[in-house]
Amino acid sequence: MPRLSAVGISGIHAGEDVNEIPAARRFILGGQVQGVGFRPFVFRLAVELGLRGWVKNAAGTVLIHAEGPDGTLDVFAHRLIEQAPAIARPVMVSDASKRAEGHDAFTILPSDQDAEPDIHVPPDYFACDDCLRELRDPADRRHNYPFINCTQCGPRYTLIDALPYDRPNTTMAGFPLCPDCRREYEDPANRRFHAEPLACPVCGPHLEFVDPQGRIAGDEAALAAAVSALKNGAIVAVKGVGGYHLMCDAASNTAVATLRQRKLRPGKPLAVMFPADGRLLADTVQLTPESEAMLNSPARPIVLSVMRKNHDLSSLIAPGLNEIGCFLPYSPLHHLLLDRFGGPLVATSGNISGEPVLTANEEAAGRLGRIADAFLHHNRPIVRPADDPIYRVIAGRPRPIRIGRGSAPLEIELPRTLPEPVIALGSHMKNSICLAWDKRVVISPHIGELDTARSLATLIRVAGDLQRLYQVQAQHLLLDRHPGYGYRSWARETGLPMTEIWHHRAHASALAWEFPGVEDWIVFAWDGVGLGEDGNLWGGEAFTGRPGDWRHAASLRPFRLAGGEKAAREPWRSAAALLWECGQPADFAPDLLRLAWQKGLNSPTSTSAGRLFDAAAALTGLCRTASFEGEGPMKLEAAASDDQTPTELPLQADPDGILRSDWSVLLPMLTDDTLAQADRAGRFHAALADALLAQAIALRERTGTNDVGLTGGVFQNRRLTEWVSDRLARHGFATHLPERIPVNDAGIGLGQVMEYLYRHE
Numbered sequence: 001m002p003r004l005s006a007v008g009i010s011g012i013h014a015g016e017d018v019n020e021i022p023a024a025r026r027f028i029l030g031g032q033v034q035g036v037g038f039r040p041f042v043f044r045l046a047v048e049l050g051l052r053g054w055v056k057n058a059a060g061t062v063l064i065h066a067e068g069p070d071g072t073l074d075v076f077a078h079r080l081i082e083q084a085p086a087i088a089r090p091v092m093v094s095d096a097s098k099r100a101e102g103h104d105a106f107t108i109l110p111s112d113q114d115a116e117p118d119i120h121v122p123p124d125y126f127a128c129d130d131c132l133r134e135l136r137d138p139a140d141r142r143h144n145y146p147f148i149n150c151t152q153c154g155p156r157y158t159l160i161d162a163l164p165y166d167r168p169n170t171t172m173a174g175f176p177l178c179p180d181c182r183r184e185y186e187d188p189a190n191r192r193f194h195a196e197p198l199a200c201p202v203c204g205p206h207l208e209f210v211d212p213q214g215r216i217a218g219d220e221a222a223l224a225a226a227v228s229a230l231k232n233g234a235i236v237a238v239k240g241v242g243g244y245h246l247m248c249d250a251a252s253n254t255a256v257a258t259l260r261q262r263k264l265r266p267g268k269p270l271a272v273m274f275p276a277d278g279r280l281l282a283d284t285v286q287l288t289p290e291s292e293a294m295l296n297s298p299a300r301p302i303v304l305s306v307m308r309k310n311h312d313l314s315s316l317i318a319p320g321l322n323e324i325g326c327f328l329p330y331s332p333l334h335h336l337l338l339d340r341f342g343g344p345l346v347a348t349s350g351n352i353s354g355e356p357v358l359t360a361n362e363e364a365a366g367r368l369g370r371i372a373d374a375f376l377h378h379n380r381p382i383v384r385p386a387d388d389p390i391y392r393v394i395a396g397r398p399r400p401i402r403i404g405r406g407s408a409p410l411e412i413e414l415p416r417t418l419p420e421p422v423i424a425l426g427s428h429m430k431n432s433i434c435l436a437w438d439k440r441v442v443i444s445p446h447i448g449e450l451d452t453a454r455s456l457a458t459l460i461r462v463a464g465d466l467q468r469l470y471q472v473q474a475q476h477l478l479l480d481r482h483p484g485y486g487y488r489s490w491a492r493e494t495g496l497p498m499t500e501i502w503h504h505r506a507h508a509s510a511l512a513w514e515f516p517g518v519e520d521w522i523v524f525a526w527d528g529v530g531l532g533e534d535g536n537l538w539g540g541e542a543f544t545g546r547p548g549d550w551r552h553a554a555s556l557r558p559f560r561l562a563g564g565e566k567a568a569r570e571p572w573r574s575a576a577a578l579l580w581e582c583g584q585p586a587d588f589a590p591d592l593l594r595l596a597w598q599k600g601l602n603s604p605t606s607t608s609a610g611r612l613f614d615a616a617a618a619l620t621g622l623c624r625t626a627s628f629e630g631e632g633p634m635k636l637e638a639a640a641s642d643d644q645t646p647t648e649l650p651l652q653a654d655p656d657g658i659l660r661s662d663w664s665v666l667l668p669m670l671t672d673d674t675l676a677q678a679d680r681a682g683r684f685h686a687a688l689a690d691a692l693l694a695q696a697i698a699l700r701e702r703t704g705t706n707d708v709g710l711t712g713g714v715f716q717n718r719r720l721t722e723w724v725s726d727r728l729a730r731h732g733f734a735t736h737l738p739e740r741i742p743v744n745d746a747g748i749g750l751g752q753v754m755e756y757l758y759r760h761e
């Protein structure tokens with residue numbers, strides 16, 4: 001073969017003798033290209049096009065040397081991106097002409113170990129169609145095998161112990177490949193070439209069913225026992241990809257009631273997994289094109305969906321609400337379970353309330369022993385937990401409520417370079433943490449509420465793991481200003497320098513990350529409570545400006561919360577606070593509390609929009625005491641009618657120039673028993689949407705800014721958010737709502753990174 005150097009720019013040298021002149025090109029592809037079957041894909045594509053050369057992994061990128069006619073190389077370059085495996089997200093880093101090396105074949109070369117690492121940790125993937133076909137094929141050697149996977153699917157984040165992503169560095173290290181699997185693993189033309197979690201019934205993990213009668217080993221027998229227990233109304237703890245689920249028959253009132261009673265979870269909605277064909281799902285909830293696409297997206301998330309009038313689920317799945325969280329099977333084990341059970345199953349996180357999901361067999365057996373009648377274990381270890389992600393379609397787009405299995409670690413890019421690697425510890429509630437260095441941010445899956453030692457231990461573990469996996473050592477910690485957050489003392493013990501970031505500025509900056517084109521903002525940060533800059537509990541704030549330079553511009557009329565933190569779970573306290581603030585009686589509240597409130601004992605001043613929702617839920621009688629965080633606002637939203645009869649909240653600037661909306665005019669309407677609960681709830685939503693609009697208009701006059709952002713947990717409320725968006729649009733505002741980062745406190749970590757970044761320009 002003649003050795004000729006390629007000349008000039010590709011594509012312009014096509015001539016009749018083009019096949020006689022091998023050009024050569026060197027491609028570097030970055031992004032998500034490792035652990036996703038990218039090299040076998042490159043190999044097959046090159047062979048199909050008759051190209052020669054080689055491909056290899058090199059420090060987080062894929063390096064390709066290809067020789068052949070120029071026109072074919074162009075086709076190759078195009079198809080490398082266009083036809084990449086579904087779970088790969090390749091980015092062409094460079095494409096350069098090279099001297100031909102005269103190869104006579106295309107080969108996969110061993111990985112480079114040197115060079116600067118640019119590491120990506122893939123999330124866990126749903127079972128692909130090819131594997132599902134084999135799973136259901138009686139002639140296939142993996143027929144009904146619950147751990148079938150390939151380069152295109154299977155666990156990753158929850159099984160990778162260290163990088164590089166090779167089998168000895170995963171929890172599959174303890175499962176030596178059988179000869180058949182080894183052949184597939186080593187054959188570049190096989191779809192399981194270098195599928196690190198590769199397994200089969202001969203060499204891979206297995207199921208075990210355990211109940212008080214004993215243990216049943218063997219995949220078929222264990223699965224059959226679990227299905228029959230579920231059919232008999234039992235609660236079964238099932239080990240999945242990122243942890244255990246507690247499962248039971250979603251149509252059985254008795255089973256669901258028992259689960260609620262044992263989990264001490266009287267009201268919080270339970271997620272439901274539906275059989276894969278989607279027929280029962282469509283019969284149970286109203287699907288929109290957006291929600292259907294989300295349900296089938298690679299993360300296979302839980303999607304909150306409106307229930308149909310007639311459905312077969314137990315009414316105890318989501319009492320007092322009109323939506324349920326539903327999802328489809330994602331792992332082969334879930335497919336087998338749902339296929340055989342033939343109906344929807346409750347599949348709620350196997351944890352103790354608010355803690356991270358349990359992952360280890362022994363620990364799950366101990367801690368879930370009082371809740372579950374039986375266990376379906378398997379012996380593939382889970383390195384770190386990943387709860388199911390949750391989405392809700394709001395204002396026409398799916399918005400994340402929780403990042404988790406299948407979507408985490410979420411890797412994103414900053415608009416500029418950080419001075420040093422940092423870990424942002426996020427919030428106390430809905431905690432998830434960020435590791436950030438250079439221009440990169442890695443967001444952990446949902447960890448949970450930091451109220452217990454176990455939650456904190458998981459945070460510490462994940463912080464250590466992320467640094468080890470990405471080979472980055474944090475030099476600095478970012479924290480919320482609140483002195484009581486669960487990670488405080490651990491953060492001090494690390495000895496690392498720390499920077500504290502105000503809670504609501506972090507909310508605003510997390511939102512701003514998603515819209516780099518916006519230079520000047522009006523951002524509404526409405527949530528439960530976060531420590532404010534005047535020492536009060538904020539939560540109904542508006543800022544103008546940009547990351548690193550926010551000005552507090554608007555808020556609500558302050559009120560003193562009777563009982564402080566307790567108000568989060570006892571909406572009647574917020575209701576009493578509003579009434580007392582206006583000099584009205586609250587006969588439902590104890591006299592002693594009133595006296596304490598008058599003296600200012602344990603009654604911090606607040607401007608929380610979330611607590612206004614709580615108060616409205618209590619005053620309308622929809623929820624006086626909450627069994628879980630957010631129950632009041634959720635019930636208020638679920639009950640609300642379309643009655644938008646306005647109640648105008650007066651808007652005035654306080655002595656510091658901060659605009660304040662006065663909620664006191666809402667009290668007569670909220671306490672008017674002649675009005676239906678649903679209409680009071682509807683009018684309340686409309687009044688707050690109008691109040692936000694009035695603030696936005698006033699701030700636009702002040703600043704000339706037309707871009708409005710909505711952030712904070714209150715905007716998980718679809719009705720409020722959509723009514724706000726409609727109003728803003730009618731008045732010519734551009735409204736921005738996050739689509740990649742949760743609007744709630746799970747976004748605080750990224751916001752802390754953004755605030756830190758812009759202070760160090």
Ligand SMILES: [Zn+2]
Nearest residue numbers: 128131150153
């Ligand atoms: Zn597969």
Ligand SMILES: [Zn+2]
Nearest residue numbers: 178181200203
């Ligand atoms: Zn095998």
Ligand SMILES: [Zn+2]
Nearest residue numbers: 527528530745
């Ligand atoms: Zn918050």
